[in-house]
Amino acid sequence: MAETSSSGHQAASGEAHAAHSRKPYLVIFGLLFAFTILEVLVALPSLGVNQILKASALILLALTKAAMVALWFMHLKSEFKVLRWSVLLPFAFPALYAFILIAEAGWRLLD
Amino acid sequence: MSATATADAGHAHGGHHEEHHGLGGHLLPSDSAVGLATCGKIGMWIFLLSDAFSFGGLLLGYGILRGGATQWHSPGEPELGINFTAVLTFLLICSSVTMVMAVANAAEGNRSRVTMWLFLTALGGALFLTGQYQEYFGIWSHGLTKEGLTFGKSAYASTFYLVTSFHGAHVFSGTVYILITAIRSARGKADANEVEILGLFWHFVDLIWILVFTFVYLL
Numbered sequence A: 001m002a003e004t005s006s007s008g009h010q011a012a013s014g015e016a017h018a019a020h021s022r023k024p025y026l027v028i029f030g031l032l033f034a035f036t037i038l039e040v041l042v043a044l045p046s047l048g049v050n051q052i053l054k055a056s057a058l059i060l061l062a063l064t065k066a067a068m069v070a071l072w073f074m075h076l077k078s079e080f081k082v083l084r085w086s087v088l089l090p091f092a093f094p095a096l097y098a099f100i101l102i103a104e105a106g107w108r109l110l111d
Numbered sequence B: 001m002s003a004t005a006t007a008d009a010g011h012a013h014g015g016h017h018e019e020h021h022g023l024g025g026h027l028l029p030s031d032s033a034v035g036l037a038t039c040g041k042i043g044m045w046i047f048l049l050s051d052a053f054s055f056g057g058l059l060l061g062y063g064i065l066r067g068g069a070t071q072w073h074s075p076g077e078p079e080l081g082i083n084f085t086a087v088l089t090f091l092l093i094c095s096s097v098t099m100v101m102a103v104a105n106a107a108e109g110n111r112s113r114v115t116m117w118l119f120l121t122a123l124g125g126a127l128f129l130t131g132q133y134q135e136y137f138g139i140w141s142h143g144l145t146k147e148g149l150t151f152g153k154s155a156y157a158s159t160f161y162l163v164t165s166f167h168g169a170h171v172f173s174g175t176v177y178i179l180i181t182a183i184r185s186a187r188g189k190a191d192a193n194e195v196e197i198l199g200l201f202w203h204f205v206d207l208i209w210i211l212v213f214t215f216v217y218l219l
Helices: A006-013 A023-043 A051-073 A081-108 B002-012 B014-019 B039-067 B082-108 B111-137 B155-186 B192-218
Strands: none
Touching (some): A051 B192, B039 B192
């Protein structure tokens, strides 16, 4: 039962009026805000960050922010395991596909 | 173990589902794959996955064109305004927070607060769209179209307008969807399940923007 979607169940049964903690939402909001500022700083040309390091940091920050929105704001974290992985796993394949195709396109520039 | 527990839970609440049919929307038969999620919620997740792959296709095309380009910005084409777009990003993040507040209040049955948070979220969406209009066409200063970024003239311009306008269309439809639900909530017609499903769509729009902001503006 630990994986029961609390909000989904409450909404479905229409019987829930228990107070929900707002703290996790505010923590995620603070992190999203801080990471956005960090991203803008990393992207500043004047900072002179190495291009590969900059791209890696920006992609990592963006994926972390997207995961936070999906897991906490969209409640995937507390959804049933099968639903959670049915949503998350399919993204591995386009991500791999994108990496191979973009790397291939970039590789041609070296010829 | 979880499958058994889920099936049991489904049985245990079967009676409630019938009783609250009008309140919570239609429920799927008990299934270990979806637990107690409603048909509407599963339907929204399936739609969001297909929509995510649509965005994925656009971003992949953008990535391939950019990865293989010797020169991405043609002479005379303007740079994208990162600081202004960072403010728009902040706006969408704020609207995601107001949306989770609406969902939490809906689960607690605080109808008037749900309506207030939903209208605030819609305001966030409307401000984002105003910002995007300013960025494209200019309201208080020159927009990108007047600064020489013309759709169809270069891969840089075309992919920029294609990806951001496709997202903008989602913000527009999301804002309309929020306004409709806010009005339904004010009339006492929107239940918690409906608000939660709306929340999924709006957070998805925010999630996609997080990726677009990084890939199109920052990289």
